[in-house]
Amino acid sequence: MAHVVNPDLVQDLKAFGARDIEACFNCGTCTAICPLSKDGVVFPRRIIRYVQTGMEHRLLCSLEPWLCYYCGECSETCPRNAQPGELMMAARRYLTAAYDWTGLGRRLYLDVRVELGAILGLAALVVALFVLLGGPMTTELTPEGGVQLNTFAPAHVIELLDWAVGGVLAVLLLSNVWRMHRWIVGGETGLKVPLGAYARGLSTLLIHFFTQKQWLGCTPGLTRITTTRWFKHFCIFAGYVTMFVLIVMFLRWFQTDAVHPVWHPQRWVGYMATGGLLYGVSNALIGRWRRREELHKHSHPSDWIFLVLLWLTTVTGILVHIFRIHGLPHATYITYVIHLAVLVPMLVIEVPFSKWAHLAYRPVAIYLQQVVQQARAAQAANPSPQPQPA
Amino acid sequence: MDDPRPSPSPVDVVVVGGGIAGLEAALDLADQDYAVLLVERESSIGGKMIALSKTFPTLDCSSCITTPKMSAAFHHPRIRILTSTELERVEARAGSRRVHLRRKPTYVDNGLCIGCRLCEYACPVEFPDPFEEGLGAQRAIAVPFSNALPQKAVLDARHCIACGACVKACPTDAIRFDQQEERFTVEAGAVILATGFGLNALGLKPEYHASQSLNIISPMQLERLLAPHGPYGRVLRPSDGKVPGSVAFVLCAGSRDLSLGVPYCSRICCMYSIKEAMLLSGALPVADLTVYYMDIRAFGKGHEQFYQNAKAMGINFVKGKVARIDPVDHDDLSLRVELEEEGGRVEERRHDLVVLAQGAIPVLEPATALGVPAAPDGFLNQPDTVRITCTDIEGVFAAGAALGPKDIVDSILEAGAAAMEAARFLAARAPASSAAGKSTASPPSVHA
Numbered sequence: 060m061a062h063v064v065n066p067d068l069v070q071d072l073k074a075f076g077a078r079d080i081e082a083c084f085n086c087g088t089c090t091a092i093c094p095l096s097k098d099g100v101v102f103p104r105r106i107i108r109y110v111q112t113g114m115e116h117r118l119l120c121s122l123e124p125w126l127c128y129y130c131g132e133c134s135e136t137c138p139r140n141a142q143p144g145e146l147m148m149a150a151r152r153y154l155t156a157a158y159d160w161t162g163l164g165r166r167l168y169l170d171v172r173v174e175l176g177a178i179l180g181l182a183a184l185v186v187a188l189f190v191l192l193g194g195p196m197t198t199e200l201t202p203e204g205g206v207q208l209n210t211f212a213p214a215h216v217i218e219l220l221d222w223a224v225g226g227v228l229a230v231l232l233l234s235n236v237w238r239m240h241r242w243i244v245g246g247e248t249g250l251k252v253p254l255g256a257y258a259r260g261l262s263t264l265l266i267h268f269f270t271q272k273q274w275l276g277c278t279p280g281l282t283r284i285t286t287t288r289w290f291k292h293f294c295i296f297a298g299y300v301t302m303f304v305l306i307v308m309f310l311r312w313f314q315t316d317a318v319h320p321v322w323h324p325q326r327w328v329g330y331m332a333t334g335g336l337l338y339g340v341s342n343a344l345i346g347r348w349r350r351r352e353e354l355h356k357h358s359h360p361s362d363w364i365f366l367v368l369l370w371l372t373t374v375t376g377i378l379v380h381i382f383r384i385h386g387l388p389h390a391t392y393i394t395y396v397i398h399l400a401v402l403v404p405m406l407v408i409e410v411p412f413s414k415w416a417h418l419a420y421r422p423v424a425i426y427l428q429q430v431v432q433q434a435r436a437a438q439a440a441n442p443s444p445q446p447q448p449a
Numbered sequence: 450m451d452d453p454r455p456s457p458s459p460v461d462v463v464v465v466g467g468g469i470a471g472l473e474a475a476l477d478l479a480d481q482d483y484a485v486l487l488v489e490r491e492s493s494i495g496g497k498m499i500a501l502s503k504t505f506p507t508l509d510c511s512s513c514i515t516t517p518k519m520s521a522a523f524h525h526p527r528i529r530i531l532t533s534t535e536l537e538r539v540e541a542r543a544g545s546r547r548v549h550l551r552r553k554p555t556y557v558d559n560g561l562c563i564g565c566r567l568c569e570y571a572c573p574v575e576f577p578d579p580f581e582e583g584l585g586a587q588r589a590i591a592v593p594f595s596n597a598l599p600q601k602a603v604l605d606a607r608h609c610i611a612c613g614a615c616v617k618a619c620p621t622d623a624i625r626f627d628q629q630e631e632r633f634t635v636e637a638g639a640v641i642l643a644t645g646f647g648l649n650a651l652g653l654k655p656e657y658h659a660s661q662s663l664n665i666i667s668p669m670q671l672e673r674l675l676a677p678h679g680p681y682g683r684v685l686r687p688s689d690g691k692v693p694g695s696v697a698f699v700l701c702a703g704s705r706d707l708s709l710g711v712p713y714c715s716r717i718c719c720m721y722s723i724k725e726a727m728l729l730s731g732a733l734p735v736a737d738l739t740v741y742y743m744d745i746r747a748f749g750k751g752h753e754q755f756y757q758n759a760k761a762m763g764i765n766f767v768k769g770k771v772a773r774i775d776p777v778d779h780d781d782l783s784l785r786v787e788l789e790e791e792g793g794r795v796e797e798r799r800h801d802l803v804v805l806a807q808g809a810i811p812v813l814e815p816a817t818a819l820g821v822p823a824a825p826d827g828f829l830n831q832p833d834t835v836r837i838t839c840t841d842i843e844g845v846f847a848a849g850a851a852l853g854p855k856d857i858v859d860s861i862l863e864a865g866a867a868a869m870e871a872a873r874f875l876a877a878r879a880p881a882s883s884a885a886g887k888s889t890a891s892p893p894s895v896h897a
Binding site for chain 1: 654656701705706707708709743768769770771772773785786787789793794795
C-alpha cells in the first residue's frame with residue numbers, strides 16, 4: 060500500500076501541544092519504560108515515528124493514544140526531554156479533532172478564541188432563551204419554604220430541551236465513534252472482522268467504560284500514586300455520569316420544588332455525585348496549577364476550559380440547590396440561568412468536539428483492540444484460500 | 450623522580466595530572482630539556498589507563514604501554530613528581546604563573562620508605578580496594594597497587610585504627626602519624642592541565658536499580674575482572690562468584706541523556722564496551738554477550754573494523770536503549786528494552802551480569818583553579834578553535850579528557866600538542882641569553 064506523507068504533520072501535532080517532539084532521537088526508552096506497552100501494542104515511540112515521518116494515515120488508524128493514561132514515566136526518563144507523554148496527549152487531541160467530521164473540533168482545539176467565542180455565544184443564547192421564554196419569577200415559597208423553581212423553569216420543558224440537545228450530541232459523537240472504528244479496523248488491509256468478535260467484546264466495552272481499570276496498570280512501582288490518580292478521576296467520572304443520568308432521565312424526579320428530607324435519595328445521591336465532582340475537578344485544577352506531576356505539567360487551553368466549565372457547573376448546581384431549599388427565589392433563578400449557561404456550552408463544545416469525548420473513545424479503543432486481536436486470531440486459524448492481493 | 454620534600458624552586462612547566470596525557474606532555478617537554486614538575490592527586494601516577502586490561506582497537510596490553518611511560522617519567526632527570534598533591538589555584542601574574550599546591554599527608558616518610566610492604570603485611574585492617582574498583586581487598590597501609598609509582602606505602606587515615614602494627618613492622622621507621630597537610634607555591638613558566646575526567650555514579654539512573662544488585666557493574670570493574678592480575682584472577686560475577694553465562698552491556702547509561710544532565714556523547718563507551726565484550730568472549734567462550742545500543746559510534750581509525758569484527762565473533766548488538774533493569778531471583782537481572790529492529794516489540798531479557806556504560810563527566814577543579822568559567826558541558830573551555838590546547842589564561846594549556854571526553858590515542862595527541870604550545874610559549878618569552886627559555890640555572894634538586 061502506498062503511503063502518503065504529510066510533511067506538516069509534526070507542525071500540526073506541535074499545534075495540538077506536542078511542542079518538543081522534534082527532539083526525539085528514537086532510542087526507545089519511552090516504549091520500554093511504559094508499563095502498558097506490551098503484547099503487540101507498543102507506544103509511544105511508534106506514534107512519535109508516525110508523526111516525525113508524516114505518516115498521517117497510520118496515525119489516524121492508531122488506537123494507541125487512547126491506551127495511554129499519562130503516568131508520565133516516559134517524559135521523566137526521556138533522554139532528549141522530548142515529552143513523549145505530552146505527544147500522546149496531543150495525539151488524543153488530534154484524533155478527537157480528526158474523528159469529528161464537521162471540522163469544528165479542529166477549529167476549537169487550534170484557536171482558543173474560537174473556543175471561548177463559541178462558549179460565550181452559547182451562554183448568551185441560553186440567557187436570551189430564559190429572558191424571552193422563562194416562566195414568571197415568583198417569590199412565593201412552597202409550604203416547606205423552598206423556591207418554586209418549576210414555575211420559572213418547568214422540568215418537563217427543560218427535559219424536552221435536554222433530549223433535543225442530547226440527541227444532536229449523541230448523533231454527532233456516535234458518528235465520530237463510527238469514523239474512529241472505520242479507521243482502526245480498516246487500517247489493517249485485508250482484515251475481516253467476524254460479527255461474533257464485536258459481540259464478544261461488548262462486556263469489555265462496558266467494564267472499561269465504567270471502571271477505567273486499564274489505568275491501574277500504570278507505574279507498577281508506584282501503585283499508591285496511580286490508585287490515587289485513578290480514584291480522583293473516578294470521582295469525576297462517577298459524579299458526572301450520575302448527574303447526567305439524573306438530569307437526562309430523571310429530571311422530573313430530580314428538579315422538584317418539594318424539599319425532601321436529607322435521607323431521601325434525591326438529596327443524598329445528588330450530594331454524593333456533586334461532592335465527587337467537586338473533589339475530583341478541584342484536585343485536577345490544583346494539580347494543573349501547581350504543575351508538579353508530569354501529567355499536569357503541560358496544559359493546553361482545552362484542558363483548562365473543560366475543567367473550569369465542569370467546576371463552575373458543579374458549583375452553580377450546588378448553589379441552586381442551597382438557594383432553593385433556603386427560600387431565596389431571585390438568587391435561585393439567577394444561579395439556575397448561570398448554571399445552564401455554563402452547562403450547555405460545556406456539553407455542546409466538549410461532548411462531540413473536545414476533551415469530554417474521551418469518555419467514549421477510550422473504552423471503544425480498548426474494545427476495538429480486543430476485536431481486532433480476535434479477528435487476527437480467527438484469520439490466522441483459518442487462512443483464506445484466495446491469494447492475498449499484492 | 451618522586452620528591453619527598455616539596456621545594457618551592459621555580460620550574461619551567463607544571464603538569465597537573467599523572468595520567469597518560471600528563472605523562473606524555475611531561476616527557477615531551479623534559480626530553481627537550483625543560484624542567485618539569487608533574488603533580489598527581491592520587492598516590493601513584495598512571496591515571497585510569499594503568500587500571501585497564503587492554504586498549505581498543507588494537508587489543509594491546511594497557512599496562513605494557515603505561516608502565517614504561519610511568520617509569521620513563523619517574524626516572525627522568527628533568528621531571529620531578531609530586532603524588533598525593535592537589536592543585537588549588539593558578540595565579541597568572543605578568544610574566545609568571547604561580548601554582549598553589551596542597552600535599553595531602555600519606556603518614557609515611559617517602560625518603561625513608563623502601564617499599565618493602567612489611568607494613569602492609571602487618572596491617573590488620575582490610576577494606577574494598579579502590580584500585581580494584583572495590584572488588585578486592587586493600588590494607589589500611591599499603592603500596593597502592595603492584596606496579597604503582599612511587600613504590601611507597603600510603604596510610605589511609607579513614608580506615609586506620611592506629612594499632613601501631615605498621616610502626617613495629619617498618620624496618621626504616623618511616624611511619625609518621627603526625628604528618629600534616631602542606632600548602633606551597635611553585636613558580637612556573639607555563640602550566641599544562643591534564644586532569645582527566647570523572648565517571649558519573651552507577652546509581653544515577655534510578656530505573657536501573659544499580660544500588661540493589663552487585664551484578665550491575667561499572668566498565669572499570671569489568672576492566673579489573675578482565676585484567677590478568679585482577680582481583681579474582683578470572684571473570685566471576687561479584688554477588689556469588691558464579692561464572693556469568695550471559696552478560697549485557699548497556700550503552701549510554703550515563704550520557705546522551707538530558708534527564709541525567711549529561712546531554713553530550715562520552716565518545717569512549719561504544720568502543721570500550723565492544724573491546725570488553727571481545728575480551729569476555731575470550732575469557733568466557735560459551736557466554737552470551739549482548740550490547741544494547743542507541744547507535745554505535747565507531748569513528749576513529751580502525752574502530753569500524755573493530756565493531757564489524759565483534760559482530761562476526763558472535764557478539765549480539767541490539768538496537769534500543771534499556772529503559773529499566775530489575776533485580777530478579779538468583780541474583781540475575783531483567784532488562785526491559787524495545788527491540789527496534791524486530792518490529793518494535795518490548796521484551797524483558799534476563800542476564801547474569803550487566804555492565805553500565807557510565808558517562809564521562811568533567812572534574813571541576815581545573816576550571817576552579819584557573820578562576821575561569823568552564824565550557825557549557827563542564828569541561829575546560831577552549832577559547833581558540835584552532836589552537837585547541839590553549840585555555841582562557843595565557844601560558845596555561847590543557848590536554849586530554851580535561852577538555853572533553855576522548856580516547857587514549859586522542860589524549861596522547863593532545864598532550865603532544867599542549868607540550869608543543871608550552872615550549873613555544875616559553876621560547877617566545879625567554880631572554881636572549883638563555884637557550885629557548887630553559888631553566889639552566891636550577892637543574893632539578895632531585896638529581897641527588
